[in-house]
Amino acid sequence: MYTQGLDIPKGDKSIPVEKADSAEALRFQARIDADEKIEPKDWMPEGYRKTLIRQISQHAHSEVIGMQPEGNWITRAPTLRRKAILMAKVQDEGGHGLYLYSAAETLGVSRDELVEQLLDGSAKYSSIFNYPTLTWADIGAIGWLVDGAAIMNQIPLCRCSYGPYARAMIRICKEESFHQRQGYELMLALSRGSAEQKAMMQDAFDRWWWPALMMFGPHDTKGDAEGIKSQHSEQSMKWRIKRVSNDELRQKFVDVTVPQAEYLGLKVPDPHLKWNAETGHYDFGPIDWNEFKNVLIGNGPCNKKRLKMRREAHERGAWVREAAMAYAAKKAKRNAA
Amino acid sequence: MSAVIDKADIASYAIRWGDDALILSHRLAEWCADAPELEEDMALMNLALDLVGQARTLYTYAGELEGRGRDEDAIAFTREERDYKNALLVEQPNEDFAYAVARQFLYDAFSLPFYQALASSKDATLAALGEKAAKEVRYHLKHSADWLIRLGDGTDESHRRMQAAIDELWTYTGELFVNDDLDRRLIAAGIGVDLAALKSAWNDTVSTVLKEATLQRPADGWMATGGREGRHSEYMGYLLAELQYMQRAYPNMKW
Ligand SMILES: [Fe+2]
Ligand SMILES: [Fe+2]
Numbered sequence: 001m002y003t004q005g006l007d008i009p010k011g012d013k014s015i016p017v018e019k020a021d022s023a024e025a026l027r028f029q030a031r032i033d034a035d036e037k038i039e040p041k042d043w044m045p046e047g048y049r050k051t052l053i054r055q056i057s058q059h060a061h062s063e064v065i066g067m068q069p070e071g072n073w074i075t076r077a078p079t080l081r082r083k084a085i086l087m088a089k090v091q092d093e094g095g096h097g098l099y100l101y102s103a104a105e106t107l108g109v110s111r112d113e114l115v116e117q118l119l120d121g122s123a124k125y126s127s128i129f130n131y132p133t134l135t136w137a138d139i140g141a142i143g144w145l146v147d148g149a150a151i152m153n154q155i156p157l158c159r160c161s162y163g164p165y166a167r168a169m170i171r172i173c174k175e176e177s178f179h180q181r182q183g184y185e186l187m188l189a190l191s192r193g194s195a196e197q198k199a200m201m202q203d204a205f206d207r208w209w210w211p212a213l214m215m216f217g218p219h220d221t222k223g224d225a226e227g228i229k230s231q232h233s234e235q236s237m238k239w240r241i242k243r244v245s246n247d248e249l250r251q252k253f254v255d256v257t258v259p260q261a262e263y264l265g266l267k268v269p270d271p272h273l274k275w276n277a278e279t280g281h282y283d284f285g286p287i288d289w290n291e292f293k294n295v296l297i298g299n300g301p302c303n304k305k306r307l308k309m310r311r312e313a314h315e316r317g318a319w320v321r322e323a324a325m326a327y328a329a330k331k332a333k334r335n336a337a
Numbered sequence: 338m339s340a341v342i343d344k345a346d347i348a349s350y351a352i353r354w355g356d357d358a359l360i361l362s363h364r365l366a367e368w369c370a371d372a373p374e375l376e377e378d379m380a381l382m383n384l385a386l387d388l389v390g391q392a393r394t395l396y397t398y399a400g401e402l403e404g405r406g407r408d409e410d411a412i413a414f415t416r417e418e419r420d421y422k423n424a425l426l427v428e429q430p431n432e433d434f435a436y437a438v439a440r441q442f443l444y445d446a447f448s449l450p451f452y453q454a455l456a457s458s459k460d461a462t463l464a465a466l467g468e469k470a471a472k473e474v475r476y477h478l479k480h481s482a483d484w485l486i487r488l489g490d491g492t493d494e495s496h497r498r499m500q501a502a503i504d505e506l507w508t509y510t511g512e513l514f515v516n517d518d519l520d521r522r523l524i525a526a527g528i529g530v531d532l533a534a535l536k537s538a539w540n541d542t543v544s545t546v547l548k549e550a551t552l553q554r555p556a557d558g559w560m561a562t563g564g565r566e567g568r569h570s571e572y573m574g575y576l577l578a579e580l581q582y583m584q585r586a587y588p589n590m591k592w
Contacts, residue, residue, distance in 0.1 A: 064375065071369030078583035078592040079410045080359075080396075084389045087366065091382040094375055136583060136592075186592075193590055309370065317373025319498070320434050323491025330490065 032240050037163035040106040048239050052162050053107050054123075055241065057114045060100035061125035063093045064118075065306050069133040070142060078136055085182055086139060092175045099171065103164040119311050127292070128215050130300030137190055137197075137204035143183015145205075145212040145257065151176045152253045153216065161240035184260065191264040198265065205261065206269045212257075213284075214292045216250035254282050342526050347460060348402040349422075350523055352412060353565065355395030356423035359413055361444060362388035363580055364431060373434055380480060384441070387473040391466065398462050414584035418577055419567035426509035428564070428573050432502070435488055435495070439502035442481035442546070447513045449474045450538040451530055459527040482546045489550025496551065503547070504555050511560025514539070 024043050031038065038044055067090050074090065077083035101111040117123035128146055133139065154173050160166040190201040220233055236242035261268055272285030294300070365385035372378040396409040426444055431437050452474055455467030488499040514536045516524065523529025547554050563569065583592070 064370075067370040067378070071366075074366045074369055075363055075579045076582045078414075078587070078590075080389055080393050080413050082592055084386060084393070087382050087386045087389065090369060091379050091386070094379045094382070097375055098379075189592055193592075194587070196587060197590060313371045313373075316371075317434065319492070319494050320373035320377075320488065323488050323495030326495075327487040327491040 029238075032161050032238075035159075035240075036161075037166065038161050039163045047235070048241070049107050051236060051239070051241060052165060053104055053109050053114075056100055056104040056107075056165055056168075057109075057117070058124050058126070060097045060104060060114065061118045061123055062129065063097035063100060065125045065129045065310065066146075067093050067097075068306055068309060069129055069131070069302070070139060072133045073136060073139050076136070077139075082139075082186070089143070089179050089182065092179065096172045096175070099168045103168045106164045115314070119307075119314055121307060124296070126215065127295040127300060128211050129306060130295050130303045131207065131211050132301050134207075135200050135204060137187070137200040138208070140183050140186035140190065140201070141204040141208040143179050144187055144260070145183070145208050146215070147176045147179040147183060148257065149212050149215040149253055151180055152249050152256075156243040156249075159240070159243060165241075187264050191266075201264065202266055205266050209269050210288065210291075211295075213250055213254070213287055214295075216253065217246040218289070218292075220245040220247050251281055254284055258282050342528065343522075344402045344404075346519060346522055347463075347528060348399040349519055350529060351395040351399040351402070351463070353422040353519075355392040355399065355412070356421050357427050357444075357448075358388040358392040358395065359580075360421070360423045360576065361427040361440075362386075362392065363576055364427065364429075364437070364440070367431055368437065381437070384477050384480065387470075387477070391470050391473070394462075394466050394469075398466075410584065414581045415588075418569060418573055421569065421573070421577070422565050422567055423569075424509065424512050425561055425564040425570060426506065426513065428570060428576060429506060429509065430572050432505075433498060435498040435502040436506070438481055438484040438488060439499065439506050441477065442485045443503075443506055443510050443543070444513075445474055445478035445481050446539050446542040446546075447510075447535060449478050449542075450535045451532070454530040454535065458529070463528065478542070482542075485546055485552070486550040489547070489552040499550065500552050503552055507555040507557075508559065508561050510539075511557070512562045512564055515562065515565070517565060 025045055028038075028042075028044060028048075038048075070086060070090050070093070074083060074086050077086055101114060104114060105111060114123065118125065128149075133142070151173060154169050154176065157169040158166055158173060160169065187201055190197040233242065233245075237245075258268060258273065270285045272283065274283050276283045295303070298304070362385040365381050365388070368378065368381045370378065372381055392413065393409050396412040400407040400409065400412060424444075426440060429436070429440055449471060452467045452471035456464055456471055458464040458467060485499065488495040490496070514532045516532050520529050520532060524531050544554060
């Protein structure tokens, strides 16, 4: 998944902070605390339902929008093998979008409504896909870093309290880890290649490293003066929709990824990056939250392009969807006659 | 027949069919993130993926037969436009979704009986490919025929668009059934498929599906040819510029 941006911005009142003292709410929380799964027909607080709809639909939209930057290279892939791998990956991402829309629909919202929110700009998707894929190496960087960060985010969600979401995550995680390995393998081929290939790889890494770290979202504990810290993080933790903090996940990602980068012969674009023997983790430099916020509100390099393409595809396809519905109606009528 | 089979002939034959598959897959892949619905995005990618797989088998085999060290990628990406021998039909652009459906349907209705026939080729590699590809293409045909019917018998607009696409692309269907010298040599050797003999199966499929789709079958007028000789439409150069971009910009590298 691409959870960054899934946190609810400060001042958003559409999701109520629950008063958890009703008998139902107490029973609900007790079930959560006992690690029971909540299923669609079970009672749930309105805030829980809304938080999940928002999170799952943003995740679904991210899968769908994510098809664009990667699809950008399918017709230009350098070999048939790489082309086939990329086609299969993009197809998987579309499939993730479908499972996730279905999971969201179990919460009483239709896919059409959710898609409408994406198209009118009121729903968010992960900002990572607002960065461009400029060279072939970007395809490797996305698989390795973006799918890699997605796995870090999603593994804890396989134990999310909401059954349909947790089950979708289990299936999706398997495929994402496959994508991550393929992305790394693509980079490995470049690392063994010509000077041009190595330069292409480093350039892609330089451009994707920080956006990948931003995928984990704002700091949990420090908050920040910019007003982007999630207010609902704590509530989500309590409901076990979210199970590990943004900073813990980010640290884990850095710790796993830096040695992989070194193996590829890459230089991490962070002068502050240093192994800390005391903590047993890498220390890394400050994240540019100004960039984060800007991309989130629409000023990333590709925000407009991604949404424009999605809207245009939707509009261009309208006559096809109408025809399919008209045909289905005719057929039903004929069968009834 | 026990004529000595020229390996170069079989290689050329494999490349020709590989080109159909590769170029059609390219056109399908252009729909990525642009299809009328998410399910269709995935379905079109699925067809494209099957076709890339077929192309890879055919090119790899051609490279082995040639024995000149060309692998699937050298064949797929580094030839001159004149050396691509795909039918003109498969390179036609995605004017709208109806064109994509029409192009796919008209080709699938041909390639299913083609691969079924190839499955009995005396060449074991081509026969095995024929068997595998026929299974894949059977699904492709079902998919494209379903859309043809839905759009033909859907709304006034979809009917009009679907008919226009069929009318426009019809002129590229004649080329599919023309046997040239290479075909005749390989037919005589029991290796190649008699393309002219596939016409009646194609006619049956096309007539049945067009009728169900409430669409008119265009008259068999003048038919465009040239693809099998490497004389393509103006669209082909742009398609190849994109397809070959990496191998042209960064020659002789491992990816
Ligand atoms: Fe995904
Ligand atoms: Fe993925």
